[in-house]
Amino acid sequence: MNATVGIVEDDQHIRELVEAYLQKEGYEAIAVDTAEKAWDLWQESPPDIFVLDIMLPGMNGYEFCTKIRQESDVPIIIISARDEEVDKVLGLELGSDDYLTKPFSPRELVARVNRMAKRWEKYQKSSPEESGEQETLKNGDIALSLKERRVFLQGKEVETTSKEFHMLEILMQEPNRAFSRDELLNRVWGEDYFGSDRAVDDLVKRLRKKLPDVQIETVWGYGYRLRDREE
Template sequence: MSGRVLVVDDERSLAKVVASYLERDGYQVRCVFDGPAALDAAREDEPDVVVLDLMLPGLDGVEVCRRLRSFSDCYVIMLTARTEEADKLTGLGVGADDYLTKPFSPRELVARVAAMLRRPRERRARPEAPPRRFGPLEVDVAAREVRLDGAPVPLTRTEFDLLAVLSARANVALSRAQLISAVWGDGWVGDEHLVDVHIGHLRRKLDDDPARPRFIRTVRGVGYRMGPQS
């Protein structure tokens, strides 16, 4: 396995342990220890994955992630020493793809990085394939663009991939496990309810009220589907 990973944590000993496990698996790793250095390193190295601690000097992880999303679509795994769900959801709300709560196994982190990098960086559709339309929503998989009422909707890579999978099988209810397999890969380990968090962000960006959904519908006991009300 190869790929560039940026590890950002002010606990230098932990950062070095994580880096050693990643390097052992063939990744190119750079460690930095504060928020401003993380942004500089991300611009210089264009990493495939950023492992980002929530509590950092200079700029915290949430602000680093928010700024990172203005120039990079790399995968972001947020690390937090706090156990409150709000911390995890805050990180995901600014564009993180996954999270781990400290203490964690370095092997689990390596497994999640590997699963992310097995995901295709670009889901290619046939050049002649038309955009998928759901009323005012247009999903152009070939161009990786989404428009709502003609206006572009900025999505993270994970959000777009979820929408692409759902829109490809309109009116078919997909379970969380099926969505995890399609988007995160079969090797992913973690809480399947991570899907719910990303679906929530998608709905907000698409102005899709879950109580009266236009696009993404919850199928109780199963998961989610796209399409009109049955």
């Protein structure tokens, strides 16, 4: 494997241990001790996966995760001494893909990184879903170019992550249909994703913020649907 893993951990022993195990597995591991350094790494040479501690000096892991999710769906595995359910849920709600509690087995972490790397590679290679020969989806002032993977609001391009685009594509292909959270989770994240379905709520929240004109309605106790603006 030649994927690059960014390790963000302020404990030198843990940082070096994780780095050694990942390098042994064939990954290129880049270890830093603060989220600020990790952000610089992201700007200069973005890793394919992040292994992220929560309790960091300066910017904490939650803040870093939120910042990354504004730009990308790069896989993030949180490692934390916090083992309360609320901490795990918060991490998943903010966009992490996995949560591992300290102390952990380095081999288990490597196994999770392996699975994340395979799923991410498969996701990036997957072709966009298209309906017949249609190349553009439109709903009110929103337009999706399926071939170019671009989103436009009133003719102006809006930057979206891969998952944001995929979610919007699914909803726009079948306007007015109610999708359950489980279905959206399986279709956007993949059937082997074992995180919380709250990740769906977070993704919808991000879409509503970026595209205020899009009418993604909550179907209480079930999921979401996109109201057809052409009716």
